[in-house]
Amino acid sequence: MDLELAKRLAQPNTTKIVLCVLDGLGGLARQETLRSELERADIPNLDRLTVRSEVGLTVPVGIGITPGSGPGHLALFGYDPYRFDIGRGVLEAVGIDFELGPDDVAARGNFCTLDASGNVSDRRAGRVPTEVSASLVERLRSITIPGAQLFVEPVREHRFVLVLRAPGLGEAVSTTDPQKTGLPPLRAGGADPASERTAALVNEFSAQAAALLADQPQANGLVLRGFARYPDLPQFPEIWGLRAAALAVYPMYRGLARLAGMTALACPGGMEEQLAVIRQRWDDFDFFFVHYKKTDAAGEDGDFERKTHALEEFDAHVPELLALGADVLMIAGDHSTPALMAAHSWHPVPFLLRSSYCREGHTVHFNEQECLKGSLGTFPAVDVMPLAMAHAMRFQKYGA
Amino acid sequence: MDLELAKRLAQPNTTKIVLCVLDGLGGLARQETLRSELERADIPNLDRLTVRSEVGLTVPVGIGITPGSGPGHLALFGYDPYRFDIGRGVLEAVGIDFELGPDDVAARGNFCTLDASGNVSDRRAGRVPTEVSASLVERLRSITIPGAQLFVEPVREHRFVLVLRAPGLGEAVSTTDPQKTGLPPLRAGGADPASERTAALVNEFSAQAAALLADQPQANGLVLRGFARYPDLPQFPEIWGLRAAALAVYPMYRGLARLAGMTALACPGGMEEQLAVIRQRWDDFDFFFVHYKKTDAAGEDGDFERKTHALEEFDAHVPELLALGADVLMIAGDHSTPALMAAHSWHPVPFLLRSSYCREGHTVHFNEQECLKGSLGTFPAVDVMPLAMAHAMRFQKYGA
Numbered sequence: 001m002d003l004e005l006a007k008r009l010a011q012p013n014t015t016k017i018v019l020c021v022l023d024g025l026g027g028l029a030r031q032e033t034l035r036s037e038l039e040r041a042d043i044p045n046l047d048r049l050t051v052r053s054e055v056g057l058t059v060p061v062g063i064g065i066t067p068g069s070g071p072g073h074l075a076l077f078g079y080d081p082y083r084f085d086i087g088r089g090v091l092e093a094v095g096i097d098f099e100l101g102p103d104d105v106a107a108r109g110n111f112c113t114l115d116a117s118g119n120v121s122d123r124r125a126g127r128v129p130t131e132v133s134a135s136l137v138e139r140l141r142s143i144t145i146p147g148a149q150l151f152v153e154p155v156r157e158h159r160f161v162l163v164l165r166a167p168g169l170g171e172a173v174s175t176t177d178p179q180k181t182g183l184p185p186l187r188a189g190g191a192d193p194a195s196e197r198t199a200a201l202v203n204e205f206s207a208q209a210a211a212l213l214a215d216q217p218q219a220n221g222l223v224l225r226g227f228a229r230y231p232d233l234p235q236f237p238e239i240w241g242l243r244a245a246a247l248a249v250y251p252m253y254r255g256l257a258r259l260a261g262m263t264a265l266a267c268p269g270g271m272e273e274q275l276a277v278i279r280q281r282w283d284d285f286d287f288f289f290v291h292y293k294k295t296d297a298a299g300e301d302g303d304f305e306r307k308t309h310a311l312e313e314f315d316a317h318v319p320e321l322l323a324l325g326a327d328v329l330m331i332a333g334d335h336s337t338p339a340l341m342a343a344h345s346w347h348p349v350p351f352l353l354r355s356s357y358c359r360e361g362h363t364v365h366f367n368e369q370e371c372l373k374g375s376l377g378t379f380p381a382v383d384v385m386p387l388a389m390a391h392a393m394r395f396q397k398y399g400a
Numbered sequence: 401m402d403l404e405l406a407k408r409l410a411q412p413n414t415t416k417i418v419l420c421v422l423d424g425l426g427g428l429a430r431q432e433t434l435r436s437e438l439e440r441a442d443i444p445n446l447d448r449l450t451v452r453s454e455v456g457l458t459v460p461v462g463i464g465i466t467p468g469s470g471p472g473h474l475a476l477f478g479y480d481p482y483r484f485d486i487g488r489g490v491l492e493a494v495g496i497d498f499e500l501g502p503d504d505v506a507a508r509g510n511f512c513t514l515d516a517s518g519n520v521s522d523r524r525a526g527r528v529p530t531e532v533s534a535s536l537v538e539r540l541r542s543i544t545i546p547g548a549q550l551f552v553e554p555v556r557e558h559r560f561v562l563v564l565r566a567p568g569l570g571e572a573v574s575t576t577d578p579q580k581t582g583l584p585p586l587r588a589g590g591a592d593p594a595s596e597r598t599a600a601l602v603n604e605f606s607a608q609a610a611a612l613l614a615d616q617p618q619a620n621g622l623v624l625r626g627f628a629r630y631p632d633l634p635q636f637p638e639i640w641g642l643r644a645a646a647l648a649v650y651p652m653y654r655g656l657a658r659l660a661g662m663t664a665l666a667c668p669g670g671m672e673e674q675l676a677v678i679r680q681r682w683d684d685f686d687f688f689f690v691h692y693k694k695t696d697a698a699g700e701d702g703d704f705e706r707k708t709h710a711l712e713e714f715d716a717h718v719p720e721l722l723a724l725g726a727d728v729l730m731i732a733g734d735h736s737t738p739a740l741m742a743a744h745s746w747h748p749v750p751f752l753l754r755s756s757y758c759r760e761g762h763t764v765h766f767n768e769q770e771c772l773k774g775s776l777g778t779f780p781a782v783d784v785m786p787l788a789m790a791h792a793m794r795f796q797k798y799g800a
Contacts, residue, residue, distance in 0.1 A: 085799060
């Protein structure tokens with residue numbers, strides 16, 4: 001829905017909303033059993049909850065569109081994922097817990113191997129070990145450019161993040177990655193004056209880096225891409241009138257929540273600790289976003305059994321979740337990650353909402369097939385927040 | 401979806417997509433049996449395929465909107481049918497296999513009867529026989545106007561097509577049809593300078609035609625309407641990255657496919673030959689659009705039994721269709737044509753998609769009622785192509 005309208009309809013209340021996102025929740029049936037991960041899993045608590053809830057399937061971004069983690073979560077937070085498109089560099093930065101500010105342009109960096117003529121011979125520098133990469137990042141930190149602050153942060157293997165900080169930098173900067181081997185790294189260019197300033201910084205950085213890396217056997221060059229400014233997202237607490245907390249173990253999801261204006265609470269230890277932190281901070285927030293990663297990790301690995309177990313493990317926490325006493329409890333996914341595909345997919349995602357105002361269906365199991373028949377039907381993920389607001393009695397009537 | 405985004409997400413692959421359009425596929429139940437054409441038909445192959453597929457209902461254009469053949473097909477090809485509106489004149493021209501070019505403005509022409517005072521007394525010239533009409537068209541071909549090429553082509557009965565060819569002609573031209581009897585044909589007017597040039601050509605053509613037709617007893621006048629330039633459609637192969645072939649017996653559908661940039665392959669002999677041509681050209685294309693007309697023709701004639709038989713006849717070809725070995729096979733319709741209505745209708749249309757990544761439902765029959773309960777639910781026809789691209793592994797992830 002239109003976020004200005006959301007702001008207008010939002011009204012104060014004391015109700016609490018909990019949104020659990022099981023990453024990559026949706027799956028596909030194995031041919032042998034004709035059962036999906038959810039259909040296979042023993043999840044008595046979720047099944048019991050389903051009977052008393054409204055269930056449906058969410059379409060994360062659009063029919064046939066496989067979302068990355070960014071768009072998948074933004075949609076659940078109420079942002080039109082086509083309109084609010086977060087750049088690669090920013091996602092890389094938040095993925096390592098780098099706190100981006102409004103003057104920042106972030107880029108994804110790759111160490112690469114250059115041959116004697118200065119052409120790229122390996123775009124990933126032989127996937128140089130993370131330790132080597134980290135020590136090279138240390139070297140790059142000695143680079144200074146007047147008028148800008150520079151941050152270089154290691155990620156994993158050949159990947160790193162570069163953040164340029166200076167007022168008024170543009171993000172419409174062309175990549176320095178020639179995209180294939182046998183060509184030299186490119187000079188960055190800017191599509192407008194503000195981005196030309198960024199490009200000049202990028203080229204100066206690249207030149208100084210070239211000298212610092214020249215003695216390396218593998219990682220003797222670098223390329224930069226995905227330049228993106230700090231995204232100017234309308235802030236979640238202001239749109240919905242909710243003091244919002246994020247409880248995520250992985251930095252990427254904490255980062256996304258922070259971009260949306262949520263408070264990211266530290267909870268390194270998984271669901272047990274996430275629930276404990278919620279209980280401690282119950283009075284301080286109106287909305288809790290809880291992120292559960294194991295389902296996606298197993299799905300991405302193509303491990304059907306492990307994904308099934310991850311679902312069962314989550315199911316064991318459902319009684320505690322219910323015991324929180326939220327007025328609105330939602331179980332959702334940012335996208336499907338069928339173990340059969342070992343990747344994110346476009347398939348709609350099971351969704352459940354429990355409140356005192358449910359049109360309870362006759363669904364008794366929480367899985368793809370039953371949610372399809374649920375009272376919510378198949379609907380866009382971007383409508384999850386308006387639905388939550390309604391059930392939390394936090395939306396006024398529209399029109400007289 | 402946005403076609404620029406489609407272009408960005410499309411990625412190369414070797415997968416093949418086959419889209420079978422059964423014209424006017426959807427129907428309505430007869431009161432005596434409470435069964436629709438599809439429910440009545442004996443279609444064991446489609447039923448068997450349904451078990452292993454995702455099924456749903458497509459809304460061709462919008463709820464309550466009955467589409468013509470143009471919008472019905474454009475939506476299935478991924479074009480927003482509200483945004484890409486193909487003018488009447490162009491549809492008439494492609495409907496007789498006239499190959500329109502970018503400098504053309506086409507118009508639908510009607511022969512009419514004028515009384516002694518020059519007023520229209522019959523807007524269809526007593527539905528003058530096609531042979532008479534064709535000989536009058538021959539006469540009209542003697543008309544020449546400096547600076548433009550003219551093409552006059554017979555259609556059927558009182559109908560013909562006029563194509564004006566000259567660079568920079570506009571299409572915002574008012575009709576010369578007074579829309580009722582007792583009034584004389586109107587002078588064409590243009591809404592802008594380019595269209596004024598077209599209008600001048602139209603008026604000159606009409607004046608010369610009046611002299612040539614004056615001796616006729618019935619068809620002694622003509623009116624022109626539906627002026628339309630060659631539509632500037634984004635080209636299907638560029639949007640989706642698919643080498644696309646169209647296999648249609650009727651010129652209108654070949655023409656529509658050509659406007660979209662598909663290659664229309666000759667196959668005058670029906671499904672048998674359409675399938676043979678696909679087999680021959682399998683390696684040359686990634687996407688095959690197969691058009692089956694009999695369902696619509698029977699529906700339009702209000703012939704319930706014949707439509708049922710047309711469905712059964714199609715069903716007999718399903719094993720051969722499957723034997724093609726496409727990665728994605730779709731059975732769709734451009735709109736419903738319930739025999740009970742003897743006309744196109746707005747009712748959602750059964751749709752089936754088979755690939756290796758199906759969330760197979762528990763639907764066992766291919767008909768309106770079962771598709772309603774299918775895993776795809778009721779969705780816009782314009783989303784058929786994104787869905788096909790996803791199942792063909794030809795779409796990258798959206799966002800990181």
